[in-house]
Amino acid sequence: MTAPDLECRALTKRFAPDAPPAVDGVGFSVPSGSFFSILGPSGCGKTTIMRMVAGFLEPSGGDILIRGRSVLSVPPNKRPVNMVFQHLALFPMMNVAENIGYGLRRRGTSKPEIARKVGDVLERIGLPEIGTRRVDELSGGQKQRVAIARCMVLDPDVLLLDEPLGALDLKLREHMKVELKALQAAFGTTFVYITHDQSEALVMSDAVAVMNRGRFEQIGSAQDLYYRPQTPFVAGFVGDSNRWRGRVTRVDGESLELQTDGGLTLRAARNGRAIAAGDRAEVFVRPEAIHPARDAAALEGCANMLRGEVSTLLFNGAASRVRVRPEGAGADTEIEVALPQSGAFAGLARGDDVWIGWTDAQAGAFAAAAAE
Amino acid sequence: MTTAPKHLKLTVAATALLALAQPAAADTLRLLTWGGYAPEGVIEMFEAETGHTVEVTLSNNEEMIAKLRATGGGGFDLAQPSQDRIAGPQEEFGIYKPMDLSRIDAAQFIPSMLEATKDNTTVGGEVYGVPHVWGTSGLVLDTAKAGMVADYTDLCAPEVAGQVSYRLRRPTLIGFAFAMGMDPFAAYGDEAAYAEILEQVESKLIECKPNVKTYWGGGDELMNLVRSGEVVAAMAWDTGGWKLNEDNPDVTFVAPASGALGWVDTFVLPAKGQADDAAYAWINFVMQPEVAAMITEVAGNFTASKGADEFAPDALKAKYQASFTPEALDNIKWYPPVPAGLEAIEGGVLDRVKAAN
């Protein structure tokens, strides 16, 4: 078993002695050739981790290993790690070929070798003819690929990407997601990708770490994070959820009953987490886990069944939803429900009476103390 | 330069208006002169007595001529260049107008001086200038450290190496020529002979250059150099030496063995002067002995006013007598008018001295 390409151990960074740490004891390892993302809201410390790995910041504690070797004492220009910057940071004073050849020139590679390697990498990113173009003549997507090529030509052990899609418009961003993943697969290099955009992380990554307040909440595959969140933060941050707070009235094995602050009685699963009767808890339910029905009979097998009135229609093609205000709950309680793509409920209108229901397994409960 | 004609027009307009309102004609006298020649007190007295107002612009010989040349003799009503700088520029540029001697009170002047200046400033039969202030240039020495310096050429002696200063201007060329036993004034009329004299002076000055600390440019600069003790022997004006003497009794003005160089600053009327009445009034006013003595006190130099000596400060008289023995006084070399074109030869020499290593 070879060492992972990148491993961080109890990595900590404090910018001031009395301030809370920006990065607090984070540990993870990225296996060779995989696409690893760190997902978190802005200010969570993900860029700090990236800059420590690249060598621009010195950790206050912990260790960084690349292929099993600590790189703490290695300056940034000697680390086998390269970075694609948020605004790409292409060298405006050089043309595309010079940009890509920069690192090779610094290594003392011979001129013909540089020309060959630059030609190769341009070929691989699908832009073989642009070597002599000026950087400011490129389109956003081309710049993106050149920035990656500039790093890849050096054959780094790990490529760091710091929200490189942030500056692109939506359509191009969607396109580049796919392309990035394909490039990564083609080069076979380990990518560590930072983003606050969950869709970028979920689409491209083999593994995603969700980060909040300097700590990793959960590391796992996209499916793990989406379907099996381990913390309320992950449950709330990844994907959309209906969310309730309340007091647990009864615990029955893995299943529990909760009285929400809005006055609803719900059944949820505790998935092995320690929650006892009388605790305060939070329950998350995804909109697509909730089934709409014309009558209660259609919802057989659902532990939770509510009757309500459609308050808002959110039409968005295949991803259309409705908001339902359940009977017996406060006016501010609304439940978002995904409409089945069969089109069975296409005729639903505002004010219509509907039944909604979901199984208790689809409703994850978390102890509220941990949520604060 | 562009503002001068406008200024002129305004003044003309203002003068015309004033002339209409006041037949007695109170003018503004625009006086182009040296520092110290028009003290505040004198101006106040003059304005009170005549009703004219005085605007003073301070300058030096070269700049006075340059200013007048730029406007063809306009912008000022009365100027005070040295007497040797009148005939040449007048022939070349026509920047002055003749004096009406009948409007000047000749009795107030020392007769010999008035006659000499009239001779020196006559062009085409017309007299252009009358004398005002006179003085000399010679040696300013720290007698304790540079007592051996008796003439300009002694400034090149090893005893004072690196502690000497003089100006790189024409008085230095003339002074060195005399000290080297030649008579440059006699050669004024003969360009070739003059050039030959200057050639010798040039090689002397180049030879002397390592001895020089710096060529001084302004009076203040020289005063600082001597006062700080960095310079112990310099070629300078008599008043500079007397002023330094007040701070340090060792320092004084010494007439060089070959003779001090005497200059006379005059009154001339610029060609386009607008206030001749006020100009003549000013000349007659400042030449009164009491007023002339006030100017002597400020400027440090004596005037061509007859009888003003009586009113001059005793301390200044004492310094003057200490610097000038009767023989030294007789030996003063008065600058004759500079023929047009000599400056070009001198300029070449000065440039080469400056460039020499």
Added chain:
Amino acid sequence: MTGTSARLGFVLLLAPAALWLTLLIVIPHIDLFLVSLRERIGVGQYTTSFANYGTFLDEPLYLMTFARTAIMSVLATALTLLIGFPVAYYIAKLARGRTRSVLFLLCLVPFWVSELVRTFGWMILLRETGLVSSLLQWAGLAAGPVELLYNDAAIMVGLVYTSMLFMVVPLITTLDSLDDAVIEAGYDLGGSAPSILREIVIPHAMPGIVSGCIVVFMLSLGNYLTPIMLGGKDSLWFTELIYSQFILRFNWELGAAFGFVLLLLSSVIVWGTLRLTGQTLRETMG
């Protein structure tokens, strides 16, 4: 209708500048050029010829002074750049917040007093009985008084001091516009500090370097006070020649010719520098 009024507005906006240029720059220059073409053939008599320019070329002293002025100005410019660049880099890239404004202000402070006073300041420091000389003696580094004034080094010090701001400001502006990430990218891709300076920072700052150099060079070339006051007996500066021709020799014709030669020289050197560095005037000034 709108086109006409827009054009009228444009003309009105431009009028003061055009008037200023014509009255104070173009007309005097034409006049001066005509003066430079006059040759004095006798008392008050002139003819038109290039004799004054001939005099300039014939007299080795004038050519030498000219060359000396140009070389010293180039040297002063290079020195200013050498000293100003790290200062500008520090202010633009390393200093933050208050420190930054304070440092910038410090560069500006010398310009609150007139050039004459500044030059006198240097004279007080450098003269034989001055501060530096006394300090050296006090520290035992010099046996007797040291004269630091009245030589070319003193001129250089004065010129560099006078020009510093005009180099630092355009440098700060261009360095400021260089994204820090670009420098980091340089390190990240294996660049060392000298190579990043050479391949990234300097090429980026080139417009600022060139415009700073042009301004400093012109200021040095056209400086009069500093060389005269600090340079002493060996200070040969071309502006001094122009002054002496105009004021001391009454030779406006030659003075005007000198003026035009100086104009030509500075234009040629600026043009040459732009060509050599591959910059255009538009990039540099825009």
